[in-house]
Amino acid sequence: xxxEVIPMIDSTFRTIPDREHRAMAGLSMGANQALHxxxxxxxxxxxxxxxxxxMNGLSTDPLDPATAFDGRFKDGAAFxxxxxxxxxxxxxxxxxxxxxxxxxxxxxxxxxGIKYVYFSSxxxxxxxxTWRRDLNDFAPRLFRDDRN
Numbered sequence: 399x400x401x402e403v404i405p406m407i408d409s410t411f412r413t414i415p416d417r418e419h420r421a422m423a424g425l426s427m428g429a430n431q432a433l434h435x436x437x438x439x440x441x442x443x444x445x446x447x448x449x450x451x452x453m454n455g456l457s458t459d460p461l462d463p464a465t466a467f468d469g470r471f472k473d474g475a476a477f478x479x480x481x482x483x484x485x486x487x488x489x490x491x492x493x494x495x496x497x498x499x500x501x502x503x504x505x506x507x508x509x510x511g512i513k514y515v516y517f518s519s520x521x522x523x524x525x526x527x528t529w530r531r532d533l534n535d536f537a538p539r540l541f542r543d544d545r546n
Contacts, residue, residue, distance in 0.1 A: 423447030
């Protein structure tokens with residue numbers, strides 16, 4: 399992704415090729431992959447989104463920010479300075495274990511003092527309508543710095 403896909407995109411399309419103008423998001427298991435990739439390359443991505451998914455997959459186990467995911471979330475202040483937007487979304491009717499796994503991830507973020515946006519899609523499940531609503535909320539937040 400970082401060695402082939404992003405350079406190809408930057409050479410083919412009119413992009414601003416820096417981390418301040420780069421986002422990554424995914425849905426369901428793609429959210430898991432996108433969050434792992436983006437948080438592992440904070441020198442490349444400033445905006446990160448997970449639609450109906452998080453880095454802990456379907457696990458509902460409590461997460462310790464000091465040790466989970468190689469400690470990427472242990473320093474909340476440093477993470478907050480680098481990441482302009484960490485966004486998570488979920489439908490209110492998603493099946494188990496999605497609500498609990500996203501809840502465990504959110505609890506870890508809160509424990510670390512990490513700022514994030516959570517969007518709840520009313521009455522939707524693990525389906526396209528949820529993800530359309532997620533995108534509708536996520537996309538307008540990109541490439542803005544409203545944190546202050």
